[in-house]
Amino acid sequence: MPNNVINEIVLHGAKLDDVRQHLFNKDGRMSFEVLLPLPLNFWAGSVGQEHEKAFPGTHLNSAREVWGTKWDAYGEPTAEETEAGVVIQFQSAWNHPRGWVCALFNTLMCDMTASWLSEGGWAGHVEKYVVKDKWGEIRWIDEEIADGSPEHRRLHKLLWGVEEFAEDEADDE
Numbered sequence: 001m002p003n004n005v006i007n008e009i010v011l012h013g014a015k016l017d018d019v020r021q022h023l024f025n026k027d028g029r030m031s032f033e034v035l036l037p038l039p040l041n042f043w044a045g046s047v048g049q050e051h052e053k054a055f056p057g058t059h060l061n062s063a064r065e066v067w068g069t070k071w072d073a074y075g076e077p078t079a080e081e082t083e084a085g086v087v088i089q090f091q092s093a094w095n096h097p098r099g100w101v102c103a104l105f106n107t108l109m110c111d112m113t114a115s116w117l118s119e120g121g122w123a124g125h126v127e128k129y130v131v132k133d134k135w136g137e138i139r140w141i142d143e144e145i146a147d148g149s150p151e152h153r154r155l156h157k158l159l160w161g162v163e164e165f166a167e168d169e170a171d172d173e
Helices: 016-023 049-054 059-066 098-108 150-160
Strands: 004-012 074-081 085-093 112-118 124-130 139-145
Touching: 004 098, 004 150, 016 074, 016 085, 016 098, 059 098, 098 112, 098 124, 112 150, 124 150, 139 150
Parallel strands: none
Antiparallel strands: 004 085, 004 112, 074 085, 112 124, 124 139
């Protein structure tokens, strides 16, 4: 079972009608494959050594390399328009899908903030994608979120439904 990662991406100043085509497949489900399809000549089913030997590649390996995570978005993904822009929330397996987020940034060319937290105990992060900084350059800024900080508690609540876990009383005995 993978560590689940909660992801929240804010597309600053964007409108949902303008970005919907890059987020949702023909069935209306959010999918990384809309922007970054996996190779058609790679094995798409369960993977064993025989598949890895027989085919040029597998979707599992391709997803990890291209999207940055092994599965598509899950956990009831949402995208809604707010005053700040479009806010996207979803879960991913093991890692933040940085490859897909980068593709979204390069496609939309709008400032973005990607916040994420893993249930596996890794620190949370806030990543900022900036179209033009004060020098006119494209920038990526990665900041680790301190445990217990307001942003850490907010992401923890998105992932688990509570801001933090109560101390286990059995540990105190």
